[in-house]
Structures are given as C-alpha cells and as structure tokens.
Amino acid sequence: MHILDDPCLSPRVASLLARARRGHEMPADRIRARARAETPDGEEAAAPPGAVEAMIRFEERYGGLWYPLLGPNGMEHGLHGEATVYLTSDGWTFPGIHDGDQTWSVDVLPDERTAMTLAGRPRIINSSILQRLESHAQLSQVREWPHATFAVATEPGREPTVTEAGLPALDAEATGPADRWWVDSGTAMHLKLHKWWGEEDIWVARCFAERAENLAPTVDALRHAVTDAAWRDEDWCGLCTHFRQPAQACLPDAGR
Known part of the structure; x- marks a missing residue:
C-alpha cells in the first residue's frame, strides 16, 4: 500500500x-x-x-x-x-x-x-523511512514555537550521552541514529547530527517551548542532561534561516 x-x-x-x-x-x-x-x-x-x-x-x-x-x-x-x-x-x-x-x-x-x-x-x-517521517512530522509540529539552537561536539562516531531523568519522555518513534527527540505537551528537545567528518562530530541541539517563558528552563534541562560533550554557541538558525546572536532565542510570534 x-x-x-x-x-x-x-x-x-x-x-x-x-x-x-x-x-x-x-x-x-x-x-x-x-x-x-x-x-x-x-x-x-x-x-x-x-x-x-x-x-x-x-x-x-x-x-x-x-x-x-x-x-x-x-x-x-x-x-x-x-x-x-x-x-x-x-x-x-x-x-x-x-x-x-x-x-x-x-x-x-x-x-x-x-x-x-x-x-x-x-x-x-x-532507522527506517517511517522513523524519518515521524521525525520530520514532529519538527513540523513545533518549528513555529519559540526555540533556541546550539551545537554539541562529540568524538567521531559517538553519540552524545544524555541523562534523561529530567527530560520529557523520549519520542521513540521519531528517534533514530542521527536524531533524538524528547517531547511533552508543551516542550520539545531535538539532537540532530549535522557533521560527521573531520576531527569531531557536530550535533545541532534545538529546544522548543510552546510558551516563550518556558524556553529558558527547557534549554537548561537539556544542557544539564548532556553530560559528556562540548557545548558550542551557534549563530545560525536553520529553521528561521537567519543569523542571530549565539544563544539568542528565536521568537517566531514576535515578528520574524
């Protein structure tokens, strides 16, 4: 079918x-x-x-x-x-x-x-084409929410280690080898592999919150959860397709 x-x-x-x-x-x-x-x-x-x-x-x-x-x-x-x-x-x-x-x-x-x-x-x-679709569908649902973008560097071939106790539930259907989602009714976190050649792997980390006031604690939760990777500031938002100050939140409802 x-x-x-x-x-x-x-x-x-x-x-x-x-x-x-x-x-x-x-x-x-x-x-x-x-x-x-x-x-x-x-x-x-x-x-x-x-x-x-x-x-x-x-x-x-x-x-x-x-x-x-x-x-x-x-x-x-x-x-x-x-x-x-x-x-x-x-x-x-x-x-x-x-x-x-x-x-x-x-x-x-x-x-x-x-x-x-x-x-x-x-x-x-x-892990499958359906997993790819689930990940794209989840991104489509939250891309217009307030969000913040960072980068995470790991050793080549190694995924970031994430302590999930303080995070929303892992979205297993949308999670695969190169992207991982944690989602609840008002927040979402996404780690997506961006670069895997050279001396280190680079993952893009995005945090989303339906309400802007919940974005900062969502970012803090993910920062505390990733325990063995180097956090980097990122000045480009691939969702809004514009440059902004590192760690600056994107607020689509505020006139993007």
Missing part, C-alpha cells in the same frame, strides 16, 4: 503528508528488467534478489512521494526510472530520496534504514 493511501499513519505523519504530492511510480516489472548492481570499484554485477525486491517494496510504498518540510524544495522519493544498487560499507544501497532542504541524496538499504554520504563519509541517519 502506498503511504498516501494508508489510513493507519500516526496523526502527526498524516498531518505532514496532508501537504504531500504524489508522482508516478516505477512498475515492479520495469524495476526487475532494469535492475543492476555496481561494486565500489565501478564494476557491474548481478543485482542481488533481495535488493531488487527491496527496491520494489520501496517504490510501491513511497514512489512519487513529495512533501515540503523547511523550504520549498521538499523531500522527493522514488527510483525515477533507475534500478541500480551500489555495494557500500553499509551493504547494498540504492538512491531513493532527495532531501530538498539539504539538497542531497539519501540512500536506502534493503531493511529501510537510510544513509547519507557527505565529504566522502557515509553515515546511517535513519
């Missing part, structure tokens, strides 16, 4: 996809006919049957899906006439998503995990 026909989506994903468009899907017989594989050295190989079936499942579920998130480009899903799988350090992958906000390709693994390669360094970023 295509996701836009699925009546069992969570309310927030359904709300996110209410703005979606649906393009053409690549038929299964065409995928099988065009399927090919490529090794890391560029040699062509027979496409593994499991990878071919994964492309078919992906196209039947997500083919042609497009929805906006932060900017006008949107998230575009589909094989677009190609059916090539590539052998990578994470296994066989195929290019199935174009992240319009980051203007970059997202690869899909047969188990529906996703990976992104930047600066020649691949990284698993989502």
Whole structure:
C-alpha cells in the first residue's frame, strides 16, 4: 500500500503528508528488467534478489512521494526510472530520496534504514523511512514555537550521552541514529547530527517551548542532561534561516 493511501499513519505523519504530492511510480516489472548492481570499484554485477525486491517494496510504498518540510524544495522519493544498487560499507544501497532542504541524496538499504554520504563519509541517519517521517512530522509540529539552537561536539562516531531523568519522555518513534527527540505537551528537545567528518562530530541541539517563558528552563534541562560533550554557541538558525546572536532565542510570534 502506498503511504498516501494508508489510513493507519500516526496523526502527526498524516498531518505532514496532508501537504504531500504524489508522482508516478516505477512498475515492479520495469524495476526487475532494469535492475543492476555496481561494486565500489565501478564494476557491474548481478543485482542481488533481495535488493531488487527491496527496491520494489520501496517504490510501491513511497514512489512519487513529495512533501515540503523547511523550504520549498521538499523531500522527493522514488527510483525515477533507475534500478541500480551500489555495494557500500553499509551493504547494498540504492538512491531513493532527495532531501530538498539539504539538497542531497539519501540512500536506502534493503531493511529501510537510510544513509547519507557527505565529504566522502557515509553515515546511517535513519532507522527506517517511517522513523524519518515521524521525525520530520514532529519538527513540523513545533518549528513555529519559540526555540533556541546550539551545537554539541562529540568524538567521531559517538553519540552524545544524555541523562534523561529530567527530560520529557523520549519520542521513540521519531528517534533514530542521527536524531533524538524528547517531547511533552508543551516542550520539545531535538539532537540532530549535522557533521560527521573531520576531527569531531557536530550535533545541532534545538529546544522548543510552546510558551516563550518556558524556553529558558527547557534549554537548561537539556544542557544539564548532556553530560559528556562540548557545548558550542551557534549563530545560525536553520529553521528561521537567519543569523542571530549565539544563544539568542528565536521568537517566531514576535515578528520574524
């Protein structure tokens, strides 16, 4: 079943996809006919049957899906006439998503995990496409709330350690390898991997509060919860797409 026909989506994903468009899907017989594989050295190989079936499942579920998130480009899903799988350090992958906000390709693994390669360094970023949608849906729900943005630096390949006792409940459906959400009825906290090449990993930390007076204690709670990473000030807000003073709150209702 295509996701836009699925009546069992969570309310927030359904709300996110209410703005979606649906393009053409690549038929299964065409995928099988065009399927090919490529090794890391560029040699062509027979496409593994499991990878071919994964492309078919992906196209039947997500083919042609497009929805906006932060900017006008949107998230575009589909094989677009190609059916090539590539052998990578994470296994066989195929290019199935174009992240319009980051203007970059997202690869899909047969188990529906996703990976992104930047600066020649691949990284698993989502545990599934549905988790990616849940995360995007949660961001869409709170992006207009007052918020503050920081950066957190860790050793390469290591996630920040977070003591969750003083935080809202972990939003397991929206949380994956490269982003983690803690959410309650009036606040939300998000850690998202931003850079994973070089001498350290950089995570963007965002705190949201429905009421502006609750933003400062939300920030304090997350700062106390992250125990083994270096906090950095960040002067760019990717949600409002403007520079501001480090640690300055963004108050969308105050005339952004």
